[in-house]
Amino acid sequence: MGRKFIDCREFPSDMNCSVTIIADNESELVEASVQHAVAVHGHQDTPELRDQIKAAIKDGMPSEKAPSRAA
Template sequence: MGRQYIDCREFPSEMKCTVAISADSMDELVNAAVQHAITVHGHQDTPEFRSEITKVIHEMEPSRSVA
């Protein structure tokens, strides 16, 4: 599995957050996304919330060689 990401722009809010977070592992990405959601958006760290986070994670396309 390659690099994965989550993008706050997919979740419209009053603050219009434009943060995108990426990582090579699902655990690392979920942990970073949950910390962002807690500190910036006021969410609670619950198993249900973590489950919802995993549903909106995307696989990044591999980088293309420009040379």
């Protein structure tokens, strides 16, 4: 089993969030990412948010270089 991550730098944000969350399994990563999205970005914890987070998960480790933000 490899590491998984989600990088907030990939998403448009007024605050230009630079947080990256890394975990060993998808469920732990989704839970931590939902908590971040709700507490920091003001999102509601919905099935749609969880689906978006699951779709954004990548395998491996994030690059130190900031990725391009989605438009």
